[in-house]
Amino acid sequence: MTGLIRHGRLVPDPFTDASGLDAPPAGVPVIVSLEQWQAHREALVAAGQPLGLRLRSDQPPRLVAADLPRFAVIALEFPKYRDGRAYTHARMLRERFRYAGEVRAVGDVLQEQLHFMQRCGFDTFEVVAQDPELAWRAVAGDHTVSYQATGDGRPRALDLRHNRK
Amino acid sequence: MYRYDEFDHTLVAERIATFRRQVHRRLSGELTEDQFKPLRLMNGLYLQLHAYMLRVNIPYGCLSSRQLRQLAFIARRYDRNFGHFTTRQNIQYNWIKLDETPDVLAALAEVEMNAMQSSGNCVRNITADQFAGRARDEIEDPRPWCELIRQWSILHPEFSYLPRKFKIAVSGAASDRAAVKLHDVGLYLRRNADGVIGFEVIVGGGQGRLPYVGHTIREWLAKDDLFSYLEAILRIYNLGGRRDNPQKARIKVQVNALGPEEFRRLVDEEWAAIRHSELLAVPGAEIERITAYFADPAWETLPDAAAVLSRQCATDPAFDAWYRTNVVEHRTPGYAIVNLSLKSPGIAPGDLTADQMDRVADLADRFSLGEVRVSHRQNLVFPDVRQTDLHALWQALQAISLATPNIGKLTDIIACPGLDFCALANARAIPVAQDIGRHFGDPAVLQDIGELTINISGCMNACGHHHVGHIGILGVEKNGEEFYQLTLGGSSAEDASLGDRLGRGIPAAEVPVAIEAIVNSYRDLRQADERFLDTYRRVGMEPFKEAVYGDSPEHRRSVA
Numbered sequence: 001m002t003g004l005i006r007h008g009r010l011v012p013d014p015f016t017d018a019s020g021l022d023a024p025p026a027g028v029p030v031i032v033s034l035e036q037w038q039a040h041r042e043a044l045v046a047a048g049q050p051l052g053l054r055l056r057s058d059q060p061p062r063l064v065a066a067d068l069p070r071f072a073v074i075a076l077e078f079p080k081y082r083d084g085r086a087y088t089h090a091r092m093l094r095e096r097f098r099y100a101g102e103v104r105a106v107g108d109v110l111q112e113q114l115h116f117m118q119r120c121g122f123d124t125f126e127v128v129a130q131d132p133e134l135a136w137r138a139v140a141g142d143h144t145v146s147y148q149a150t151g152d153g154r155p156r157a158l159d160l161r162h163n164r165k
Numbered sequence: 166m167y168r169y170d171e172f173d174h175t176l177v178a179e180r181i182a183t184f185r186r187q188v189h190r191r192l193s194g195e196l197t198e199d200q201f202k203p204l205r206l207m208n209g210l211y212l213q214l215h216a217y218m219l220r221v222n223i224p225y226g227c228l229s230s231r232q233l234r235q236l237a238f239i240a241r242r243y244d245r246n247f248g249h250f251t252t253r254q255n256i257q258y259n260w261i262k263l264d265e266t267p268d269v270l271a272a273l274a275e276v277e278m279n280a281m282q283s284s285g286n287c288v289r290n291i292t293a294d295q296f297a298g299r300a301r302d303e304i305e306d307p308r309p310w311c312e313l314i315r316q317w318s319i320l321h322p323e324f325s326y327l328p329r330k331f332k333i334a335v336s337g338a339a340s341d342r343a344a345v346k347l348h349d350v351g352l353y354l355r356r357n358a359d360g361v362i363g364f365e366v367i368v369g370g371g372q373g374r375l376p377y378v379g380h381t382i383r384e385w386l387a388k389d390d391l392f393s394y395l396e397a398i399l400r401i402y403n404l405g406g407r408r409d410n411p412q413k414a415r416i417k418v419q420v421n422a423l424g425p426e427e428f429r430r431l432v433d434e435e436w437a438a439i440r441h442s443e444l445l446a447v448p449g450a451e452i453e454r455i456t457a458y459f460a461d462p463a464w465e466t467l468p469d470a471a472a473v474l475s476r477q478c479a480t481d482p483a484f485d486a487w488y489r490t491n492v493v494e495h496r497t498p499g500y501a502i503v504n505l506s507l508k509s510p511g512i513a514p515g516d517l518t519a520d521q522m523d524r525v526a527d528l529a530d531r532f533s534l535g536e537v538r539v540s541h542r543q544n545l546v547f548p549d550v551r552q553t554d555l556h557a558l559w560q561a562l563q564a565i566s567l568a569t570p571n572i573g574k575l576t577d578i579i580a581c582p583g584l585d586f587c588a589l590a591n592a593r594a595i596p597v598a599q600d601i602g603r604h605f606g607d608p609a610v611l612q613d614i615g616e617l618t619i620n621i622s623g624c625m626n627a628c629g630h631h632h633v634g635h636i637g638i639l640g641v642e643k644n645g646e647e648f649y650q651l652t653l654g655g656s657s658a659e660d661a662s663l664g665d666r667l668g669r670g671i672p673a674a675e676v677p678v679a680i681e682a683i684v685n686s687y688r689d690l691r692q693a694d695e696r697f698l699d700t701y702r703r704v705g706m707e708p709f710k711e712a713v714y715g716d717s718p719e720h721r722r723s724v725a
Contacts, residue, residue, distance in 0.1 A: 082203065082326055083408055084325065088400055088404055119322035120322050142179060145176040149443075157316070158447070158448070160172065161454070
């Protein structure tokens with residue numbers, strides 16, 4: 001099944017992904033594509049429904065930097081798990097544009113990648129698995145040490161080394 | 166040498182636990198080979214022609230005798246009693262069983278080694294000058310910076326799924342022994358006009374099907390800016406490197422498509438945004454902590470032993486040949502750097518048996534303060550040998566076939582595993598190297614030829630660095646037969662250049678004769694003690710073409 005994971009739990013998804021549809025449905029929380037947003041921006045703003053935006057790997061967040069506060073969700077797409085551009089996009093959203101809403105990993109999302117995704121700023125994950133919660137729990141404790149700092153605030157090994165006394 | 170602390174140990178142990186679970190899922194069929202592939206690659210495990218191959222990192226080429234003994238143990242317990250040292254300061258085991266791999270990784274972790282990121286589309290093992298900390302021509306020891314970069318690169322959350330692999334090399338010396346300009350990012354420690362040491366940053370070098378010498382995009386970078394600048398380069402590459410075609414996905418293709426100027430502009434733009442980020446600041450205390458591991462060992466205060474050595478050389482011509490060829494000046498009086506040649510006649514370049522490993526470890530303890538280095542030319546180094554011990558060490562090395570006096574000479578050949586092991590190869594490489602080794606067995610002839618590197622690759626992927634051999638040999642396959650194309654004039658040193666193609670390919674059996682023809686021309690043409698490379702650069706291709714192909718019909722028979 002496909003499930004949305006947040007904090008290790010399956011959670012309901014209030015959003016309808018309309019990015020593949022001809023026109024976004026009205027009156028419900030909806031995730032639109034960048035093309036839909038650019039074509040129907042005024043109508044979508046006027047309709048007042050909660051909005052999400054789905055960006056492909058070749059669509060960097062800076063293209064919509066000024067509009068980011070309008071979106072409750074930014075869904076970043078992994079066309080293949082091997083395509084790592086969305087890691088950079090997520091860090092840009094969090095660390096450069098100070099985006100505080102939900103950053104969702106969609107597409108080819110493997111459990112092995114959850115740690116890297118979390119560290120880059122993703123907080124929800126569209127996981128395809130027999131039991132998504134189980135899959136998430138299997139990897140949740142994989143890494144307790146990090147050599148790098150990201151916007152998630154976790155200390156680096158080197159920070160811990162020098163602050164431990 | 167660097168030692169793991171509890172954080173390093175925990176990180177590696179967790180990584181092994183994760184991989185053990187993944188192997189279990191693969192063996193139970195829960196993961197398909199396709200799903201498992203990237204997971205095993207990130208842990209250094211390839212599927213070769215006959216078996217799994219495990220590539221183990223030897224970070225910046227530094228090994229302790231204890232680590233080498235563990236490598237010998239692994240070769241015996243889990244492989245077929247030997248290991249293969251590569252051009253990137255790795256050791257490869259060619260016959261590893263999948264279900265035993267986590268145990269091998271655990272055995273490596275016991276001696277603070279790992280195979281993380283030795284393959285896959287991520288930052289690979291950080292390589293360096295094998296004489297780091299000992300060379301007379303060194304401006305600053307690159308090893309602390311290599312260790313800092315290693316830690317920054319391991320399990321990097323943003324840069325673990327790059328378009329393609331990413332190789333970084335660092336040198337702190339005037340002579341480049343680390344092929345820095347042939348790396349995705351190359352760093353030279355340099356003094357600026359004020360005498361302050363920083364980094365010259367080179368990007369976009371590489372070999373493979375599309376070889377390029379890298380471009381300098383920053384003449385001098387302050388040390389404080391190293392991580393923000395590296396992160397900016399990786400970010401521009403992660404976003405802009407091609408992902409549609411693996412053959413064109415390396416950063417060299419991006420740099421050369423944009424032009425180095427435009428690439429630099431993009432990097433500088435990104436760098437400006439993150440340069441002062443506290444996320445990338447490395448506190449001085451951490452740099453000091455790591456640098457302390459590379460402090461000079463407790464060298465004795467010794468006189469220079471020139472007189473003793475010249476007496477030994479005068480009475481023993483074989484020792485003299487070895488001393489002149491394989492021993493390098495040390496920056497400390499009374500000491501020497503010794504190269505151990507892994508290019509004995511008839512041996513696959515870079516191969517070492519488990520018994521040899523144990524013996525080398527013992528000799529390192531006795532003669533070199535317990536330390537061994539690995540060079541990108543697939544040889545070993547004892548960095549700290551007392552000059553007065555050289556003769557005894559030479560005798561001990563002879564007994565284990567590691568005293569061939571050919572370092573930097575024609576038979577000090579770099580070769581990839583080739584068709585004997587590799588699934589990608591088109592032609593054999595090791596037997597060609599062995600044939601050349603046998604053909605040029607006379608040390609006096611090698612001495613006379615002087616500095617001349619031969620590099621052999623069994624396919625276009627160029628793992629044997631053929632583009633940058635003074636003479637390069639590329640194996641190709643045509644209608645089921647192997648042919649070898651020769652290139653002349655390559656170099657991986659500070660004067661880096663790519664070789665030019667000599668002409669049509671020749672069969673394996675004719676390669677040693679063709680090399681001999683080239684070498685004989687060089688000996689006729691050289692001025693004073695000019696190297697082959699410099700003669701070639703002066704006179705060009707024609708005389709060598711003539712020497713190899715001539716006019717005779719029997720030479721024209723060769724095709725491809």
